[in-house]
Amino acid sequence: MAAAAGGGITWSVLGKLKPPAAIPLLVGGVFLLVSLYWNFTAFRTFLGKRSTRYGFNLAVLVLVTLGIISLVVAISTKYYKRWDLTEGRRYSLSLSSKKFLATLKVPVKLTAFYRVDQEGRSSLEELLKQYRNIYSGFDFELVDPDRNPGLAKKYQVTSYGTLVVESGDKQEKVFESNEEVITNAVLKVSRAGKKTIYFLSGHGEYSPANEQRQGYSTAKKVMDEVNYQVKELVLMKEEVPADASAVVISAPKQDPLDQELEAIKRYIDKGGNIFFLLEPFATPKLAALLKPYGLILKEDIVLDRMSRLFGGDYFIPVVTSYKDHEITRDFNMATFFPTARSVAIEAKPPAGVTAKELATTGSDSWAETNRKLLEQGKARYDEREDSKGPVTIAAVSVAPIKEEGKKGQARLLVFGDADFASNAYIGLSGNGALFLSAIRWLVEEEELITVRPKQAEFTPLFLTRIQGKLVFWLPVIVLPGLVVVCGAVILAHRRRLG
Amino acid sequence: MKGFFPVFKRELRAYFSSPIAYVVLGMFLAISGYFYYNNLSLFSLISLQASQNPMLARQLNFTEMILNSVFRNMGVIFLFLTPMITMRLFAEEKKSGTIELLLTYPVKDLGVAMGKFVSALALLIIMLALTSLYPAIMVFLGNVEIWTVLAGYLGVILMGASFLALGMWLSSLTENQIIAATVTLIVLLFFWVIGWAATFVDQAMLRQIISQLSLPEHLENFAKGVIDTRDVIFYLNFIVFFIFLTLRSLESRLRRG
Numbered sequence: 001m002a003a004a005a006g007g008g009i010t011w012s013v014l015g016k017l018k019p020p021a022a023i024p025l026l027v028g029g030v031f032l033l034v035s036l037y038w039n040f041t042a043f044r045t046f047l048g049k050r051s052t053r054y055g056f057n058l059a060v061l062v063l064v065t066l067g068i069i070s071l072v073v074a075i076s077t078k079y080y081k082r083w084d085l086t087e088g089r090r091y092s093l094s095l096s097s098k099k100f101l102a103t104l105k106v107p108v109k110l111t112a113f114y115r116v117d118q119e120g121r122s123s124l125e126e127l128l129k130q131y132r133n134i135y136s137g138f139d140f141e142l143v144d145p146d147r148n149p150g151l152a153k154k155y156q157v158t159s160y161g162t163l164v165v166e167s168g169d170k171q172e173k174v175f176e177s178n179e180e181v182i183t184n185a186v187l188k189v190s191r192a193g194k195k196t197i198y199f200l201s202g203h204g205e206y207s208p209a210n211e212q213r214q215g216y217s218t219a220k221k222v223m224d225e226v227n228y229q230v231k232e233l234v235l236m237k238e239e240v241p242a243d244a245s246a247v248v249i250s251a252p253k254q255d256p257l258d259q260e261l262e263a264i265k266r267y268i269d270k271g272g273n274i275f276f277l278l279e280p281f282a283t284p285k286l287a288a289l290l291k292p293y294g295l296i297l298k299e300d301i302v303l304d305r306m307s308r309l310f311g312g313d314y315f316i317p318v319v320t321s322y323k324d325h326e327i328t329r330d331f332n333m334a335t336f337f338p339t340a341r342s343v344a345i346e347a348k349p350p351a352g353v354t355a356k357e358l359a360t361t362g363s364d365s366w367a368e369t370n371r372k373l374l375e376q377g378k379a380r381y382d383e384r385e386d387s388k389g390p391v392t393i394a395a396v397s398v399a400p401i402k403e404e405g406k407k408g409q410a411r412l413l414v415f416g417d418a419d420f421a422s423n424a425y426i427g428l429s430g431n432g433a434l435f436l437s438a439i440r441w442l443v444e445e446e447e448l449i450t451v452r453p454k455q456a457e458f459t460p461l462f463l464t465r466i467q468g469k470l471v472f473w474l475p476v477i478v479l480p481g482l483v484v485v486c487g488a489v490i491l492a493h494r495r496r497l498g
Numbered sequence: 499m500k501g502f503f504p505v506f507k508r509e510l511r512a513y514f515s516s517p518i519a520y521v522v523l524g525m526f527l528a529i530s531g532y533f534y535y536n537n538l539s540l541f542s543l544i545s546l547q548a549s550q551n552p553m554l555a556r557q558l559n560f561t562e563m564i565l566n567s568v569f570r571n572m573g574v575i576f577l578f579l580t581p582m583i584t585m586r587l588f589a590e591e592k593k594s595g596t597i598e599l600l601l602t603y604p605v606k607d608l609g610v611a612m613g614k615f616v617s618a619l620a621l622l623i624i625m626l627a628l629t630s631l632y633p634a635i636m637v638f639l640g641n642v643e644i645w646t647v648l649a650g651y652l653g654v655i656l657m658g659a660s661f662l663a664l665g666m667w668l669s670s671l672t673e674n675q676i677i678a679a680t681v682t683l684i685v686l687l688f689f690w691v692i693g694w695a696a697t698f699v700d701q702a703m704l705r706q707i708i709s710q711l712s713l714p715e716h717l718e719n720f721a722k723g724v725i726d727t728r729d730v731i732f733y734l735n736f737i738v739f740f741i742f743l744t745l746r747s748l749e750s751r752l753r754r755g
Contacts, residue, residue: 058746065742069735076731085645086562086723459560459640460545461538471538471635475531479631480524487520494515 198233204253251418277418280341294349304365333430340417365389505613584665646723653720663740
């Protein structure tokens with residue numbers, strides 16, 4: 001029997017039935033059988049004894065009970081209720097997230113790249129458990145990028161605290177770990193259908209079908225990768241389609257016709273999103289169209305001395321500083337805008353309109369208005385005519401919808417240059433990233449879910465000296481002391497009695 | 499359940515006629531009280547910093563920061579005190595021979611077991627009731643989330659009852675109180691520590707299962723103020739299972755006797 005046991009142990013340790021384990025096992029087995037045969041009668045009596053039978057019964061009973069318990073556990077794991085009694089329901093997902101998750105049908109996987117000792121890891125895990133609790137199709141994994149460089153590389157994770165959300169063939173990367181960001185990422189990867197972006201055509205625009213230097217075919221590829229569909233829009237023939245998530249006007253060589261401009265205005269009034277990429281000294285009517293939205297486009301071109309440092313000439317303004325906006329948050333790459341015009345925001349925009357600057361050139365730049373001098377190659381900063389840098393070359397304006405009873409906004413994104421995202425320059429430095437960030441911001445709107453942060457009030461505690469003493473004496477000395485004294489009294493009393 | 503009340507009353511009287519109850523109560527209150535005082539003063543210290551640092555302030559919660567770990571600590575303290583409470587439940591009877599008396603009376607095994615169990619539980623509840631001084635003090639000092647506190651107490655009661663059920667069963671297995679107490683401590687520690695061991699297991703499924711067996715793991719939700727039926731069911735299962743085992747053990751004693 002010992003041999004059999006030894007063999008059994010060796011087997012479990014080695015994990016395989018290799019010769020060292022097999023032999024003692026076999027030998028032990030043989031011994032067992034032999035002893036069984038020799039002591040057969042004794043064995044039989046043993047089996048028959050009441051105590052053995054009782055023991056056997058007991059074992060069965062215990063196993064059955066364990067079985068019942070396991071069943072109960074299994075059922076309770078599937079059908080359970082959870083009450084979050086904390087103030088503000090800190091440990092549950094918000095109602096809006098829950099409502100959204102209830103509509104989900106596709107599996108979603110979230111991979112969070114957090115160092116093992118990173119701050120916020122455990123509270124993130126708690127939060128993600130909530131998602132899994134509510135929606136069984138949600139799965140998550142916390143990965144330490146230092147210990148799993150392969151996985152980090154696969155998702156191109158470059159910073160700690162990156163979360164990658166995937167569903168099907170869609171992927172979304174976010175860098176914040178709060179409920180709102182996560183829920184929206186899940187929303188973006190799980191929704192069916194693609195967003196459609198229409199490029200205005202018919203006026204010599206930079207076309208997504210064009211693979212030459214002034215084409216936007218690379219930009220189109222970038223948009224394909226994030227599941228945006230790119231189509232052409234001929235406004236002379238039709239209105240802006242209802243399924244348009246955004247319209248891009250990429251530097252037409254001439255102004256659109258008046259009726260097209262009207263159609264564009266109508267689209268904006270209905271809450272449309274437009275990306276204007278306008279080249280200098282062109283399309284004055286389009287420039288004028290932007291005035292009611294707080295954006296001023298002058299007839300100028302931005303000259304930047306800093307671009308010489310980067311090996312370009314004065315006509316490629318460099319932007320290294322960005323204003324605070326969702327598009328440019330955490331953006332720290334330089335961007336280059338060959339032949340750009342200024343985009344200024346009005347100090348006092350019309351009611352309801354909010355205009356913000358996005359990107360400005362350095363102080364060594366200015367917006368030159370004198371075309372004659374430019375053509376002669378003798379342009380210089382002239383205080384009277386030109387505006388001194390920093391010059392804004394990208395801005396955003398948000399206007400309210402002008403439709404009865406409807407709420408929402410129209411988003412206008414205006415860049416004073418179209419070349420930065422053209423095939424020739426989109427791969428340069430941060431150009432591609434900026435373009436993508438901009439178009440993504442433009443396209444996402446009402447669907448996104450807002451989650452109100454649930455905070456319990458912070459009630460600070462400032463103990464006075466007396467309070468401090470009380471707080472020590474009462475619980476630590478008085479209460480236990482009382483108990484002991486009571487006890488002593490009672491026991492003494494009993495002893496006296498008998 | 500014949501015999502429940504007489505046994506219950508007898509046990510309770512026995513607890514309070516010996517130093518045991520008072521010693522256990524006193525120790526529990528003193529140590530818990532100290533942890534409570536510690537947390538409170540710590541919170542007071544941090545409050546000063548937090549009132550100047552809104553980011554920090556957002557992470558601090560009066561009720562939770564102070565009482566959350568107090569509940570957990572009570573769990574640990576109770577883990578060490580349980581052997582002292584349960585060791586005498588059955589072991590002593592066997593030694594003094596009163597167990598024959600008990601088992602041959604016209605009382606059912608179930609009544610006996612439940613009577614003893616509930617008497618120990620009553621001791622636990624009295625202990626916890628006395629600690630209500632802690633949140634009571636806090637009411638004067640700040641904003642206390644009552645329901646969160648109640649959830650925490652519920653968790654501690656359930657976990658404590660689980661300890662007691664286990665201790666009772668172990669006490670029924672041996673004649674010697676010391677052995678009962680020691681083994682109880684060891685087994686309780688096993689169920690406490692098993693949660694840590696789970697972190698060493700790589701396989702996700704196995705890790706989940708093992709950590710679900712851990713007693714303090716299920717206290718976490720309660721301590722935060724979340725009542726999850728899965729945790730409640732776990733503790734109830736635990737309690738029922740060990741009471742069941744106790745009954746089997748009593749039964750076999752009768753046979754052997």
